[in-house]
Every structure is written in C-alpha cells, then in structure tokens.
Amino acid sequence: MKDMRILFQGHGSLRLTTGAGKVVYIDPYAGEGYDRPADLILVTHQHFDHIGIDKMPRNDGCVVIQSFDALAGGRHHSFSACGLEIEAVPAENKNHSRAECVGYIVRGEGLCLYFAGDTSYFPEMDGFAQKHIDYAFLPTDGFYNMDAAEASRCAELIGAKHAVPIHMNPRQQLFDPAVAEQFTAKNRLIVKAGEEIEL
Structure with a gap:
C-alpha cells in the first residue's frame, strides 16, 4: 500500500489521498486540484469559503459529511x-x-490528522495531546480566526508531530509567506499552496 498524501490547495482547502487510493476533500473552495473524483468530502462549517462541494466529480457512493451532520442533535x-x-x-x-x-x-x-477548520483556542484542546496527532492543520489569519502566535501556542498544546499553518489571509489569499514565518511552533511544517506532501 502507498503512503497517504495531502495536497494543500490553498486558503483552508486540502485534498487527502489515502494509501488505498481514496480521495478526501476537506473544506473545498480554493485553488486547484479538484480533478480527482471524491470518495469523501468533509465540511467544517457553512461559510462560503469552505463549502465548494460541487467543485469536483464524485465517485459512486461518495460520502459528504457537513457540519450539520457532525453536530446533529x-x-x-x-x-x-x-x-x-x-x-x-x-x-x-x-x-x-x-x-x-x-x-x-x-x-x-x-x-x-487534525483538521481544525475555522477556530481559535477552545478548552477541549487541552486534552488533544492524548490523541497522539501526527499532523495538525491550523488556521492563522488573525482576523476570522486565531493569529499565528495563538496558533503556535495551540500547536505546542496539541503536541502534533507536525503542525501546518493554513487559512493565512482574510482575503482568501492561497498562501501568505509572511504569516507562515510568524507561525513559530517547534513542530512547524510549511506547505505552500499547490504543494503535495507524503505523510
């Protein structure tokens, strides 16, 4: 089996490909890389820059999990x-x-893997180190979400092996190198928009 791979499409959008070949889109909206049919789509909330669920083709049986599904009841x-x-x-x-x-x-x-969506610190994050997260994808724009400094503190708290700054700019800029540099977590991993990495 191949290793998992993740493509940072830019802003808050990511595409995960499992070793088994399943394609998962998280908060689709920004950038490129929507050519591969989806097997699973995850949406963290209903703001326009996270809900481009019709941007990609879908395989038969594609599962779409939206925030209202995740919070039912x-x-x-x-x-x-x-x-x-x-x-x-x-x-x-x-x-x-x-x-x-x-x-x-x-x-x-x-x-x-932890896909934080749009957030700042919340109390439950105190227990996330016990989840043994390998990769955390954290927003850093400092306008709609926590800024890079707070995200850096959260990354240390979570204790993921790798912490990746995303959602860097309130104007939906795909990647902001200045903000990426302000993210100073010791486990920082910078992934540029359009870059795909092996996990």
Missing part, C-alpha cells in the same frame, strides 16, 4: 468512511459558533 458525532475513522470535535471563536462549526480528527492507515 447538538452533539459531536463520529463516522466511518473510506477505511477512515472521523471524529467531529469543537471549533469556535467570536466569528464561529461551536453550535455550527466543527473540526475533524481523522484516523487511518496508522496516522492521526
């Missing part, structure tokens, strides 16, 4: 799809209500 749900275990977790700040927004922790093929 007022609690955070977990799902299984494409050989992955998906756990919805809180996301919140002054611009994003925890009643409407989530992050996702995705486990599979020996890896644990």
Whole structure:
C-alpha cells in the first residue's frame, strides 16, 4: 500500500489521498486540484469559503459529511468512511459558533490528522495531546480566526508531530509567506499552496 498524501490547495482547502487510493476533500473552495473524483468530502462549517462541494466529480457512493451532520442533535458525532475513522470535535471563536462549526480528527492507515477548520483556542484542546496527532492543520489569519502566535501556542498544546499553518489571509489569499514565518511552533511544517506532501 502507498503512503497517504495531502495536497494543500490553498486558503483552508486540502485534498487527502489515502494509501488505498481514496480521495478526501476537506473544506473545498480554493485553488486547484479538484480533478480527482471524491470518495469523501468533509465540511467544517457553512461559510462560503469552505463549502465548494460541487467543485469536483464524485465517485459512486461518495460520502459528504457537513457540519450539520457532525453536530446533529447538538452533539459531536463520529463516522466511518473510506477505511477512515472521523471524529467531529469543537471549533469556535467570536466569528464561529461551536453550535455550527466543527473540526475533524481523522484516523487511518496508522496516522492521526487534525483538521481544525475555522477556530481559535477552545478548552477541549487541552486534552488533544492524548490523541497522539501526527499532523495538525491550523488556521492563522488573525482576523476570522486565531493569529499565528495563538496558533503556535495551540500547536505546542496539541503536541502534533507536525503542525501546518493554513487559512493565512482574510482575503482568501492561497498562501501568505509572511504569516507562515510568524507561525513559530517547534513542530512547524510549511506547505505552500499547490504543494503535495507524503505523510
């Protein structure tokens, strides 16, 4: 089996390809790389820059998990799809209500990935080190979300092996090198828009 790969499409959009060949889009909206048919689409909240779920073709049986699915009945749900275990977790700040927004922790093929969505620090994050996260994808724009300094502190708290700054600019700029440099977590991994890495 091949290793997982992730493409940072830019802004808050990512495309995960599993070792088994399943294609997962997280918060589709920005950049390129929507040519591969989706097997799973994860949406953290309903703001326009996270819900481009019609940008890509879909394979038969494609599963779409939106924030309102993840929060059905007022609690955070977990799902299984494409050989992955998906756990919805809180996301919140002054611009994003925890009643409407989530992050996702995705486990599979020996890896644990945290897609924070749009958020700042929240109390449950204190326990995330116990989840043994390998890669955390954290917003850093400092306008709609926490800034790079707060995201750096959250990265240290989470204790992921690699912390990747995304969602860097309130004007939906795909990648902002100045903000990336302000993200100073010791486990920092800079991934530029359009770059795909092996996990």
